[in-house]
Amino acid sequence: MEYVISTQTPDLQALPEWWRFEDDALLMAYVAREREKRRLDAEQGQILAEVESRGVRDVSGYATVAQMLVDWVQIKPAEAKARVERARALNPRHDGGAQIPALAPYAAAAALSGDLGPAQLDPIITALTGLPASISAEDRETGEHILVDLARTAGPREITKAAANLRDRLDPDGREPKDPDPVAPRRELEFVTHRDGTHGLKVKTDADTIARLKALLDPLAKPRPATEEEGRDTRSQWQRWGDAFTEFVQMGILNPEIPTQAGDSVHVVVTISLDELRSGIGQGRLDLVGDISAAETRRMACDCKVIPVTLGADGQPLDVGREQRLATPAQRRALAIRDRGCAFPGCDAPQQQCTAHHIIFWAHHGETKIGNLVLLCSRHHRLIHHSQWDVRIATDNHPEFIPPAFIDPTRAPRRNTMHART
Known part of the structure; x- marks a missing residue:
């Protein structure tokens, strides 16, 4: 079979016109291409395993497959090394007369079907590599099945955690993990007031208070892990601090030990018509702040420290919520x-x-x-x-x-x- 690598410019008029697609069709098209990309990655891994089996120097003249990839497909050495290690783990090879079985054959099959990509495969491979030789082949196979089935709907952090639990069950006498030392907070917090109607704060205080505030907010301000549903966290540093401050205020207002107002816990009142609240279309009014959307009002109604007031067509209060309702x-x-x-x-x-x-x-x-x-x-x-x-x-x-x-x-x-x- 002969393969020809095309260097022609693609016909842009033949490409799909994405602006014509409905929302669901557009998103499903992306997911379909992600699955195809994963499948092609798995096939490339099979090719790399075969190159190693034949001898990379005999096939290409290079000393290693990683060096070949750096020059041939113009990728960084670290990425080339990762591809080679993934190919070795997922595919059987032979070295001279010796047959080397795949470390993770079930994961390889899932990759070839487009279910798993490198983000899911790498923690599975790491987990299986870390198992001691004393673990039976049956337990290894069962463990791989568990991790692969989880990885079809989970992200790297979940897989890594499940792998750690699996390793502890299969190798209970292994070295006890050591928790890392907490990282001291070294970030600044800045809030500004804009002229476009958004609300902000500027804080000046002593160094001790700033240090305490940063220590409280730091765990909430870290980048979110990438997920299949939402992708990579693209928030700026200041946006992460802003979201962290919002979380901090929410946690504080839920604290039963905070000071009371006339014997009652701190609360916020939001007012909206009943029809607008049900439809999610329109505006509500947030006490001490101003207008907010009906959809935002509906979300806030879940908060046990927000008291909703629903109005009839003539503006009369129909219902004033109590905290006990929530x-x-x-x-x-x-x-x-x-x-x-x-x-x-x-x-x-x-x-x-x-x-x-x-x-x-x-x-x-x-x-x-x-x-x-x-x-x-x-x-x-x-x-x-x-x-x-x-x-x-x-x-x-x-x-x-x-x-x-x-x-x-x-x-x-x-x-x-x-x-x-x-």
Whole structure:
């Protein structure tokens, strides 16, 4: 079979006109191409394994396959080395007369079907490589199946955590892991006031207070891990600090020990018409701030420190919400035991950073009971309100999330394994 490498300029008129695509079709087209890219990566790995089996010097004249890749496809040495190591782990080879079996054949099959890419394959390979030789072949195979099945819907951090749990089960006498020392916060926090109507702060205080504030915000301001659903965190440093400050305020207002106002906990009042709240179209008014969107009002109604006031057509108050309508302290404790933190797949936010979200929205007469509540961090709380992700309580009384069709056409339910009990 002869392959010809084309150097012709592609016919731009023959390419799809993406602006014509509906939203779901556009996103599904991207996912389809990602699967094809993963499949082609796996085929390239098979080729590299065959080159090594034949002898790279005999085939290409290069001393190593990595050196060949650096020159042939113009990639960095680190990337070339990673490709070669991945190809060795996923594919069988022969060295002279000796046959070298693949380290991860099940992962290789998933890669060839487009299910797994390098981000999922590398932590699986690392986990299998780290198992001691005393582990039986049957246990290795079972462990690989577990990790690959998880990796079809999980990101690198979840796979790495599952791999660590697997290694501890298969090799309980291994070296006990040592927690890394915490990194001292070394970032600055700056808030500014803009003339476009956005709100901001400027803070001047002593060095000790700044150090304490930065220490409190630093864990909340780290870049989010890349996920299949949302990709890489593209926020700037100042945006991360701004989001961290928002999380800090939310955690503070949920603290029962904060000072009270006339014997009542600190609260915020948001006012909106009932029709606008149900439809999500229109505006509400946030006490001491001003106008906000109806969709934002609906999201805030999940917060147990926000008191919603719904108005009739003539502006008369129809209903003034009470904090007891939403998650009570006892319910939050129950949710913390059940969800252990943000329940969204792949999120490791602790329960202190989470809001009790109504699965059936309060505006749609959703009840405040454990079977209609789920803990979500602010990022995934907003995602649930403004995307095609769905959440429900499964038959075992635990929350599960239904991805949009462009992520998974079958819309198979997913769960968070980051808080799983070991």
